[in-house]
Amino acid sequence: xxxxxxxxxxxxxxxxxxxxxxxxxxxKEQTVGELEQALGLSQSSTSQHLKILTQSGLVSFRKYxxxxxxxLKKEELRAAMSFFDxxxxxxxxxxxxxxxxxx
Amino acid sequence: xxxxxxxxxxxxxxxxxxxxxxxxxxxKEQTVGELEQALGLSQSSTSQHLKILTQSGLVSFRKYxxxxxxxLKKEELRAAMSFFDxxxxxxxxxxxxxxxxxx
DNA sequence: AATCTATATTAATTTATTATAATATTTATA
DNA sequence: TATAAATATTATAATAAATTAATATAGATT
Numbered sequence: 001x002x003x004x005x006x007x008x009x010x011x012x013x014x015x016x017x018x019x020x021x022x023x024x025x026x027x028k029e030q031t032v033g034e035l036e037q038a039l040g041l042s043q044s045s046t047s048q049h050l051k052i053l054t055q056s057g058l059v060s061f062r063k064y065x066x067x068x069x070x071x072l073k074k075e076e077l078r079a080a081m082s083f084f085d086x087x088x089x090x091x092x093x094x095x096x097x098x099x100x101x102x103x
Numbered sequence: 104x105x106x107x108x109x110x111x112x113x114x115x116x117x118x119x120x121x122x123x124x125x126x127x128x129x130x131k132e133q134t135v136g137e138l139e140q141a142l143g144l145s146q147s148s149t150s151q152h153l154k155i156l157t158q159s160g161l162v163s164f165r166k167y168x169x170x171x172x173x174x175l176k177k178e179e180l181r182a183a184m185s186f187f188d189x190x191x192x193x194x195x196x197x198x199x200x201x202x203x204x205x206x
Numbered sequence: 207a208a209t210c211t212a213t214a215t216t217a218a219t220t221t222a223t224t225a226t227a228a229t230a231t232t233t234a235t236a
Numbered sequence: 237t238a239t240a241a242a243t244a245t246t247a248t249a250a251t252a253a254a255t256t257a258a259t260a261t262a263g264a265t266t
Binding site (some may be wrong): 134135136146147149150151153154168170171172 | 241242244245250
Binding site (some may be wrong): 120142152 | 216222224225226227228232233
């Protein structure tokens, strides 16, 4: 079951560093240090952003030694991104047309 | 062609009043006064939010007398919402093929 | 145990965003 | 043309969010 409070996800993603983190984590899971490097942020700031991302339910982490390896929870992100879908999903026919259009 | 700077759309939608406006406009186009009523905002605040939405490319308006009728640009919103799709679309080609085959 | 490494937390400062109040603009109408 | 209605704009005050700097913790290494 999905439990992300969807509206607030936009607030979480509103920060460019956080949306970049999500993007990077979409490629592969990463440690705090790796994200810090990739984004050119301070350790503290990186950590604070990761806390917000974790609390929002969009990412998770596991421990490995004294590292933390963060990962994107894709299904949660996907649920958030489909929040407005009812506005254009009048049915599967439409989906099919769209797939064709986006060729 | 779509021209929304996608990342910043999350910032636009981060404000709850604006995401509600988008939602309401998804149902049907509305005047400033109607949105003002529906959201219980002041005239000024409503107008300022609509300016941000318009500048982001997510909504448009047309004039009708001294009214302005705002409308959601669904395709733009949709493009923004599909920003992360590549993260889970590995099977999309396959889905598309199936839809075509089952015609 | 002492120390080092990776990360977290807290407090203070800076910066950005939102709401409010006042005024301006545009169009309609008497 | 004077006034009213709908909306926009601008300045300012209030609030929230991000960054920085300092300190703390947890696990690893000596």
